[in-house]
Amino acid sequence: MTPDAAPGPPPLASWLAATLVVGTSAAVLVIELLAIRLLAPYVGVTLDTYTAIIGTVLAGIAIGAWIGGVAADRVDPRRLIPPLLVLGGALAIATIAIVRVLGDGLQSTSGVGVMFLSAIAFLPSATVLSAVPPAVVKLQLRSLAETGAKVGQLSAWGTAGAIVATFLTGFVLVAIAAVTTLIVTVGVALIIAGAALWATVGRATLRAQLPLIGVAAFIAVAAGLAMVAVASPCEYETAYYCASIEPDGDGAVLVLDDLRHSYVDLDDPRHLEFWYVDRIGDVIDALPAGPINIAHIGGGALTLPRYVSETRPGSEQSVFELDAQLIDIVERELPLASSDGIDIRTGDARVGVDDLDDSSVDVVVGDAFSSRAVPWHLTTVEFAEEIDRVLADDGVYVLNVIDRGDGRFLESMTRTLSETFEVTVVLGPSASEGRLGNSLLIASRAPITLDSGNLGGGGLADDVAALARRGQLLTDDYAPVDQLIAR
Numbered sequence: 001m002t003p004d005a006a007p008g009p010p011p012l013a014s015w016l017a018a019t020l021v022v023g024t025s026a027a028v029l030v031i032e033l034l035a036i037r038l039l040a041p042y043v044g045v046t047l048d049t050y051t052a053i054i055g056t057v058l059a060g061i062a063i064g065a066w067i068g069g070v071a072a073d074r075v076d077p078r079r080l081i082p083p084l085l086v087l088g089g090a091l092a093i094a095t096i097a098i099v100r101v102l103g104d105g106l107q108s109t110s111g112v113g114v115m116f117l118s119a120i121a122f123l124p125s126a127t128v129l130s131a132v133p134p135a136v137v138k139l140q141l142r143s144l145a146e147t148g149a150k151v152g153q154l155s156a157w158g159t160a161g162a163i164v165a166t167f168l169t170g171f172v173l174v175a176i177a178a179v180t181t182l183i184v185t186v187g188v189a190l191i192i193a194g195a196a197l198w199a200t201v202g203r204a205t206l207r208a209q210l211p212l213i214g215v216a217a218f219i220a221v222a223a224g225l226a227m228v229a230v231a232s233p234c235e236y237e238t239a240y241y242c243a244s245i246e247p248d249g250d251g252a253v254l255v256l257d258d259l260r261h262s263y264v265d266l267d268d269p270r271h272l273e274f275w276y277v278d279r280i281g282d283v284i285d286a287l288p289a290g291p292i293n294i295a296h297i298g299g300g301a302l303t304l305p306r307y308v309s310e311t312r313p314g315s316e317q318s319v320f321e322l323d324a325q326l327i328d329i330v331e332r333e334l335p336l337a338s339s340d341g342i343d344i345r346t347g348d349a350r351v352g353v354d355d356l357d358d359s360s361v362d363v364v365v366g367d368a369f370s371s372r373a374v375p376w377h378l379t380t381v382e383f384a385e386e387i388d389r390v391l392a393d394d395g396v397y398v399l400n401v402i403d404r405g406d407g408r409f410l411e412s413m414t415r416t417l418s419e420t421f422e423v424t425v426v427l428g429p430s431a432s433e434g435r436l437g438n439s440l441l442i443a444s445r446a447p448i449t450l451d452s453g454n455l456g457g458g459g460l461a462d463d464v465a466a467l468a469r470r471g472q473l474l475t476d477d478y479a480p481v482d483q484l485i486a487r
Helices: 014-043 047-074 077-105 111-130 132-140 144-176 179-198 203-208 210-229 275-285 303-311 324-333 349-355 381-390 408-420 464-470 481-486
Strands: 242-248 251-256 259-264 293-297 316-321 342-346 361-366 391-402 423-428 438-444
Touching: 014 047, 014 077, 014 111, 014 132, 014 144, 014 179, 014 242, 047 077, 047 111, 047 132, 047 481, 077 111, 077 132, 077 179, 077 210, 111 132, 132 144, 144 179, 179 210, 242 324, 251 324, 259 303, 275 303, 275 361, 275 391, 275 438, 293 303, 293 349, 303 316, 316 324, 316 349, 324 342, 349 381, 361 381, 381 391, 381 408, 391 408, 408 423, 408 438, 408 464, 408 481, 423 464
Parallel strands: 293 316, 293 361, 316 342, 361 391
Antiparallel strands: 242 251, 251 259, 391 438, 423 438
């Protein structure tokens, strides 16, 4: 043996070592990306959600790499890797059950609550799976002279696996299979890989590790039973939402994640159930009679496009909806009586509005916000300028704003629109109507003569200028929307 030789068990075949590092690194990234969809029905998709998940998984990678390296120095890595794979696979499957059980009982959707749920659900699997690469590296090192090359090579393979998993999951997998199916598939694949490697370590080692096998089996079985006992809140899963359509009185409600987003009465499209949607209808009704050209930013269940088709036949409507799968679900479950004049464009509205001609639209309706997920790039002065470009000289921009905090987001949106439009009206519901988080901003270059009488109730803000002075100007360079809403 040469002086720089590292004693120990024989190394794995190069292809197997690379496969293990690629596979476990990829599994961690798949779980990280799918974690967002798992948590969304319970805590929404906010900056808090992304921050908690990314931080939790990074912590798991760091802890797992450290523990795996220490363990590999003390235990034959050939004996260490199989139980790590099996246990990691079982814990991956368990994430579904943990989120469903704890998510239903979660009392707070604050950063602390989201961090707690993320840590309990995803830290164990990320930690265990991240312990595999250091064990593989230890096993492959035969000579101190090649330490850098081996570590660098396997690290590169691991990073490549994470990159491929990220692109494959985001661009392909979430569009063809349910989130739970993907996670269970990853978990089962890890368990099978671990079991196959276990068969190579010898009967004595296998007998010694029977307790670990039992623990992994218990976790997997318990997770499966919990998944059956606690059903998924999703009737449908799209790339962006956990969606369901629920009967409600004479109509149906579209629920996205855990929030009611749209109400549709197929027999009476004029019926606008939600307070703010009814007020938007009043704004549209206040325009001169006849067909109009209207752009909807946010499609949902297509409630307002149905209303406009019914009340103003012959109107030209452009609907910008990010989620193509959601539109498919709505058109199948809540079919349009007529789609004449309705042009549904799937994709990001910020990009889609660029295709509208200058001064071509009478009304732009902004309703792409929810109380937990605000696309910040639709809040900025630059986007307001783009809306101004497409509006006719007497056109109106009506924007639904939901503020869960102390009003700072509403104030900031008021200031931002006031930078572009000459007139901004702020309309809020009366206390008896509830939904105090909802307000409407109505903006135009021309004077707006609306009052609470022809808007079916609610109150107009007395001093819009005072609201604007208290707000922050939101720009593409600075738009702390999530923080403003959470205050």
